[in-house]
Amino acid sequence: MHALRWPVVLFDLDGTVLDTVELIRASHAHAVREVLGVELPDEELMAGIGTPLREQMEVFSAERADELFHVYRAWNHANTARLIERYPGVDEVLLELEAEGARLGIVTSKMLDAVELAFAALPPPIVWDVVITTEDTPLHKPHPAPLIAALERLEGTPAESVYVGDSPFDLQAARAAGMAGIGVTWGAFGRAALEAEEPLVVVDTPAELLEALAG
Template structure:
């Protein structure tokens, strides 16, 4: 399917792209760093590696304390998911619209399966996705292309006509490696400059703009 008709299949990142977990994740990091390391980091430093697997994010804070940070993070995060998770305006209707238009959707996240299930229990959007690739489903993780390739394989599709939509530079790099068109969205964890630096094919600043790109109606 050419760009004139939008994209199919359409792969999405989860956190910061489909669901607003910005507060949840930032505050989970803050709690873990404060509890385990007794330190206060800037918001920017707390979320600098969001999009990579959680244990790798904890290793970036403190290699010797990574396991303890991981445990404390997950305990706080899971206890506060229902309270702090939120939908992004316009995204659930867009998923509905894409599904109605016959597009095949998939999800590629670095979250573990239990955390994905917890998010879907609060925001019931799991049914839109024909495949969900979580941390357990690949040996390498974003920015490596393997999880994006796994999603395409799970859908029985190739990269042709496909795209990957994400809010982090790691998403864009993973999509580029897998050979799909990369679409960066600016409403998540990372700013425009961080995203432009990895040269996504397309940048969208609103759900409406994303919808036009994905359906080829712009």
């Protein structure tokens, strides 16, 4: 890598930087089984991934969303260290970007305590310049507010920034914020769902991501 196409690179966390896809799927399955007594297909369990947890629970049951939320979180937190994984090659991309002087941020719909648990289980290879969680803004992805909040902290502009994520909500938020979006296919969503959002590019490997981020 010889130059950075964007000096500010923001990343989604779940399914992009860390492999929490099985953790999330199993947490959802546990919550709807315990609270609602149902088994839902993975596609239904995973449809809202990338939006705040409380909103996803509203979709499963408006009346029992609070209970689902608490049962999900208790199981998820108890099983984070066991089920969370790194994606091979992603840490190397982060280290390369840091070495090139990029300002780097996480913009996630996760709550801060869950982010801290994830980072305790798998310590980041770099120092993140900003971490935006669901508590930081009243509105969430696909709304651009969390991305705008990250740029304010970093004193960056949309034009000099890119957002990398695995969900259509990430790419919608990037477009709404006026910044470039890059979709990655190693997370919870497939290529077709990402391409439908017409991002700058959709990549299949960390090596392709690094190529897309190079000037």
